[in-house]
Amino acid sequence: MYVLFDRVSSSSRVLLICAAIAIVLASPSLGVAGPPYMEFIEGLRARGYYDITLDYLNQIDEDKSVPQDVKVLIPFERATTLVQSARTKRDYQSQLRELDLASAQLDQFLKASPKHPRAAEANTERARIGIGKAQALLLEAKSPSKEAIAGDLRQQARKFILESRKQLTEAKDRYEQIWKQFGVSLSADEREKRAARDQAETQFMSAQLDLAQTTYLEAQTYEEGSKTRNDLLKKAAEEYEAITERYRTMIAGLYAKLWRAKCFEERAVRPEEGKRLPGNIANESRDNLRRAEALYRELLENEVSQSATAQQIQDTARMFYLIVRNHPLNADHAIVVQEASDWLATRRGAAATSQTALGVRWQRAIAYEQLANDPDLNPNQATINLRNALKDAEFLVAYPGEYRDIARSMVQRIKAAMGRGSEDPADFDEAYGLATGLVQQIDPLQAEVNKAKGDKKKEAKTRLDAHLEETSRILKLSLKLADESVAPAQLDRTRYLLSYVYFLMGRTYDAAVLGEYVAQHPLSDKTKSDLPADAGYVALMAFITALNEVPKGQDDSFEMDQTARVATMIVTDYPLTQKADDARMNLGILYNRRDEPRKAAEWFEKVAKSSERYAEAQLAAGQAYWNAYLQALPGQDGELTDDLRDELKKSAQKYLERGIAESEKAIPANNAAPDNLIAGKLSLVQILNSEGNNRKAVDVLTKDPHSVIRAIAVKDESKRPKSGVKSQAFAALTFRQLLRAQIGLQEIDAAINTMKQLEQTGGEGNTEVFVELGRQIKEEIERLPEGEQRQNVLKTFDQFLGKLADMKQGQSFSSLLWIAETYFGLAEAVDGQTREKYFDRSADAYTSIIEKINQPKFAPDGSAPGIQLRLAAVQRARGNYEAAYNYALEVLRANPKALNAQTEAAQILQAWGENGSPDKFKLALMGDSSSGAEVWGWGQIAQRLQRLIEAGRDTPAIIDSYLQARYTIAEITRESAKEQSGDAGKEDLSRARQQLLIFAAVTPREMISDEWWGRYDQLYQDIQRDIAGNVVGFQPEPLAAPEKYEPEVVTTAKPVTPPAVVPTAPTVAPPPTSTNWLLVGVGVLIAVGVTVGFVVMAGSGGGRKHRRYTSAPPLKSRQKAEPASGSGKKTRSASASSSATATKKRTVKRRPKPPEAPSK
Known part of the structure; x- marks a missing residue:
């Protein structure tokens, strides 16, 4: 019996082999009838299980049931396994031992089966054993302890290399001939020949690489810097280059590129210590280093396959690249x-x-x-x-x-x-003195990092990291050396300094624990020193950093709880310190970021009037209360009673006015105002406009000091920054509020000038800002209760729009569009004859646009289809469905794949069906091709949107449209059921319920917004009531909070709601893959059955998997509040601050102030 390893007991080996069998046979490629001996051996080797492979070979060698054609190959397989195992050994002794054993096994195989078909492979493997032995000897020669015999070792290695080269040359020629015999092309049916050809090509490639490797290794057998060595390296580089050119994108090509670079690298001469190379040699060496570096960078920067071999090549390139950068000529x-x-x-x-x-x-x-x-x-x-x-x-x-x-x-x-x-220092005083000196050097080193760029920044960062590591070591040594003679204050300060250094090193939890310990258990009198409060603040910053580092989507409640706890501790124990106010501000910012504005406001307003951050805190409190007010509006998540909402608005106004006044006291009139002051002013303007105080709103925006209009001004509108008060979003909101105030004052000339500025801010041909303004005016009216104030606001808008519409000159595409959109919004906000009047005026404005659309430079290119669709929407809203449908069909005839036109056509058919023509329901679902235009209907719209999402085009707009389509399919099915009686109606209701259940099962929950989830859930309950008269009760799960971002300035108002877009070009959707569009993803679930009632769907369902998502939880019985507009889309008034600072920022506002090192 062949024995190599006896590292584990017999029973343990059996268990290991059984486990390995389970792993390897799990591969789908091993679906054979009998025991897959060779496949199993290859699988074990591929996974690096060399010991287990050898044990398995021993087992089958003794097993009499193993076929003879397998047994005869066992020595060959042992040898192959040993050769591969030797390559993984770190020391040359182990390599040589295993290679000797492999050589003996090959001798046994060739002696027993000299004419076996794999005898040629055995001879090739023998050559590789020789290469392996040469590499082991060369490795031994590099050891300092072997310096005396290094020459002899290199000579022995050269002998093995030359013998292997002869064998490999014969193997290369043989494999090349075999490969060429198959010809250039083989048909797909000749699978065995194709497999044999591929194997021959692989063997041919390997032989070429091995031959090039012998040239490189032969170079290693000569003294560094010798001519023979350099000539061989040059020859090896040429051989590798030929392989790279032939197999550029294959593993063989990558491997050859790696070693070609290595040849260039080793041709660069290393100067002796303290000496310089002659000019020509130095220049040639630098050229070789540059060539090597370029090739290494190609390997590191290019995408490579995820195979283990490709990754190893890239990792090796990383190591070789570092050798180049370390070379004395680079240094x-x-x-x-x-x-x-x-x-x-x-x-x-x-x-x-x-x-x-x-x-x-x-x-x-x-x-x-x-x-x-x-x-x-x-x-x-x-x-x-x-x-x-x-x-x-x-x-x-x-x-x-x-x-x-x-x-x-x-x-x-x-x-x-x-x-x-x-x-190292031997006593506390010496260690403490050294440590405080090191602490004093941190800020200059950090400044170098901040100032440096490119590679210089990396160098500076390296110096800083090493310095922090050493500083922490000396501080810990100081604590270790401390005895009873050390003053308590010094021990407190040493721990504080260590917590601060930990914080800078990124060891957040170490910093938090140590800082809090000093704050809560100071050895000195905390009433006579700010150090305990400073230490507590380091702990607070550390926990905030830890909170920021929690990956998106993961639970951060622990970090938030710890942050709040430490902040409360600082405020409670050290209420009069500046760090207490800093803690209040930071906690307010955190609650603001977590969408808890009332909690945020409570912390902001606690900042002491004597604090240097008082004005900042007052502005932040005002913004937080304004944000809370917006959340409390009807239709929003935090809807409150009218009285409570009014209190929030009054608080917002009070704190904003106070914050503005305090800020302007501290800022000279000629100085630029900070962003939070300008943002606070704009939020105040929104409040003033909502109260009808339009004159004061105009004054706040336009009058100095620190005018908002002046603050947003730029020389070039096309170069506005993405964030801050000069951003396009903030400037547009400012002009919209100014326009709103001027409308209230009936200042038509000033308003027209503001409209022009608003259009310029949006960019040439940009109409979205006007559509957005019209939508916001509609929402403002809808928020007002019925009564005199509502009528006065309506009258104000009507009078202004009427004057603007009656103007014979100055009417632009944008102004007409704004008139049309605003009248459309006003019509949707009122009833009766006034509604019809506003619809008429909206239609008139749209018609005027259509009449002028072909005039040069009047409208952006491609605007006509969008205007026609808006006319269709007007007619749909008025109940003129045939006229509306004709407008939509006209667009579709020219743009059959325009997704927005298809959606409008489906909406028209749906509304038509709901208002006296139930036969239109089928067309709304199934589509209509009877009028010369292909109308898809909701079913095909849903499928095309699903295909876009699965193709990776899952933008928020696409997802929202998809959710609308799937919702509407079930909604129409339910409405259709109401028009039928008996079993037909019941079948439609059951179908509608089934559609919702299937949707919930196959759609990732995170793809469905909370608003849409509530709407789907409510529709499901309505269907259940239609069927059974009641709703199955259950305990709802909490809905996930939407993602928020941290604004750059301290402010908490909400972001601008994305405007409705007037289409300037058709939105094209891909075609469906089958005609069975209504049942996409449904068949599998129906086959296995879906239970009636609310089902807990913990799995992923049977539908097609979506990328990057997980499955949805069960539908909840909670009904989400409808938006105030009634438009089906959740809206919220625009706020100043978020427009000004729409920049994601997860870092805290301030890091701890660097401590001052005391004298010893």
């Missing part, structure tokens, strides 16, 4: 430290001790040592670098292989260099 040691550290940080467990990872760590150790030798370096920094180099070298010594001996030499060298002068 980019700081870059090496940074990039090696970044790469090693991603390697954990076994990956951190792979041969490549050890090589990267060795390059970092070299870089640290070289950085320490810089004569211009601060002595403390040089010591830090030496310690880091020592740390890496000692790590490498623990692992046998290429780096153990050279790392051991580095350890001895560094320890000797450090000597007695660099020993």
Whole structure:
């Protein structure tokens, strides 16, 4: 029996083999009738289970039931396994031992079966054994302990290489001939021939690579810098280049590119210590390094396959690239430290001790040592670098292989260099003094990082990281050396400094725990020092950082609870300190970001009047109360009674006015105002306009000091920033509010000028700002209760629009569109004859646009279809369905795939069916092709949108349209049931219910907004009532909160609602893949059955899986509030602050102030 490894007991080996069988046979490629001996062996080797492979070969060697044609190959398979195993060994002794065993197994195979079809492969494998032995000998020759016999070892290696080259040359010629015999093309039916050809080509590629490798290895057998070595490296590079050109995109090509770069790298001469190379040699060496670096970068930057081999090539390229950067002619040691550290940080467990990872760590150790030798370096920094180099070298010594001996030499060298002068302090005073000096150097080093760019920034970051590491070490040493003679205040400060350094290092929880400990258990009198409060603030910043770092979608309640707890502790225990006010501000910002504006306001308003942040806090409180008011409007999530809403609005106005007044006291009139002041003014204007105080609103916007209009001004409208008060969104909101106030004052000339500014802000031909303004005016009216105020506002808008419409000159596309949209919105907000009058005026304005649409430069290109669709919407709203349908059909004849036109046509048919023509329901669902235009209907619209989502085009607009389509299908089915009696109606109701259940099962929950979820849930309940007269009760689950962002300034108002878009070009949707469009994703679920009533759907359902989503939870019985507009879309008044600062920012407003180091 062949025995190689006896590392585990017999029973353990059996268990391991059984487990391996389970893993390997799980592969779908092993679907064979009999025992797949060879496939199983290959599978084990592919997974690196070499010990288990050898044990399995021993088992089948003794098994009499194994076929003879399998048994005869066992020695060959052992040899192959041993060769592959040897490549994974770190030390040359193990490599040579396994290669010798492999050679013996090949001899046994060839002696027993010299004419076996795989005998040629065995000879090739013998050549590879020779290469392996040569590599092991060359590795041994590099060891410092083998320096005396290095020449002999290289000579032995050369002998193996030359013997292997002869065998590999014969193998290459043989495999090339076999490969060429198959010809260029084989039919798809000739599967066996194609497989054989592919195998021959693979063997041919491998032989070429092996031959090139013998040239490279032969170069390694000569002294570095010798002509023979350089000539061989040049020849090897040419051989690798030929392989790269032939197999550029294949693994063989990538491998050849890697080693071609290595040849260039090794041709670069290394100068002796303290000497320079002659000019021509230096230039040639630099050229070779540049070539090598370029090839390594190609491998690192290009996309490669996810195979283990391709990833290993890329990892090896990373290590070789660091060698190039460390070369004395480059000396980019700081870059090496940074990039090696970044790469090693991603390697954990076994990956951190792979041969490549050890090589990267060795390059970092070299870089640290070289950085320490810089004569211009601060002595403390040089010591830090030496310690880091020592740390890496000692790590490498623990692992046998290429780096153990050279790392051991580095350890001895560094320890000797450090000597007695660099020993650690021996008492607290010395350690504390050193630590405080290191702390004082942090800010200058951080400033260097902030100032530097590109590679210089990496170098600066490396210096800072190393400095922080050493500073934390000395601070811990100080605490270790402390005894009863050390003053309590010094111990508190040492712990505080350590918590601060931990915070800068990113060790957030360490910083939080230590900082809070000092704040809660100070050894000194906390009434006589701010240090405990400062330490508590470090803990607060650390928990806020931890909160910010929680991945999106994961539970952050622990971090939030800890943040609130520590903030409360600071405010309670240290209420009169500046850190208490900072804690109040930060907690307010956090609650604001978490969409809890009333809690945020409560924290903001607690900031003391004596605080330097009082004005900022008053503005923030005003914004928070305004945000809470917006949430409390009818139809919003936080709807409240009228009295409570009024209180929120009054509080918002009070704090905004106070914050504005306090801010303007502190800011000279000629100085630029901060963003939060301008944002506060704009929010105040919204409140004033809502109260009818239009004159004061205009004054706040236009009058100095710190005019909002002046603050938003830019020289070039096309170059507005994406965020801040000069952004397009904030400027547009400002002009809309100014226009609203001027309308209230009936200042028509000023309003027309503002409209022109608004149009310029939106960009040439941009009409969305006017559509948005019309929509907001509609919402404002809908929020007003019936009565005199509502009538006065309607009268104001009507008079202004009438005057504007009657103007004979100055009418632009945008102004007419605004008139049309505003009248349309007003019509939807009122009833009776007034409604008809407003619809007429809206239609007149749209008609005027159509009449002028072909005039040069009147309207943006492609506007006509969108205007026709708006006319269709007007006629639909008025109940003129035939006229509306004709408008939609006209658009579809020219643009048959316009998704917005298809949606409008389906909506018209649906409304038509709901108002006396139930036969239109079928057309609304199934489509209509009877009028010369192809109307898809809701069913085909839903399928096309689903295809867009599955193709990755899952924009919010597409998802919303898809949800509307699926909802409407069930809604129409229910409405159709009402028009029928008996079993037909019941069948339609059951079908509608089934559609909703299937939708809930196959649609990812996170794809469905809370608003849509509530609407679907309510429709489901309505259908249940229609069927059974009651609703099955259950306990609803809480809905997920929508994603929020942190504004850059301290403000809490809501973002601008995306405007309705007047289409300027058709939106094209892809065609369906089958005619069975109404039942897409339904058949599988119907087959397995869906229970009646509310079903807990914990699985993913049987439908097609969507990308990046998980399955939906069951429908809830909670009905979401309808929006105030009644339009089916959730809306919210625009606010100033979020438009000004629509920038995602998860960091806290301030980091802890750097501590001042005390004297000893």
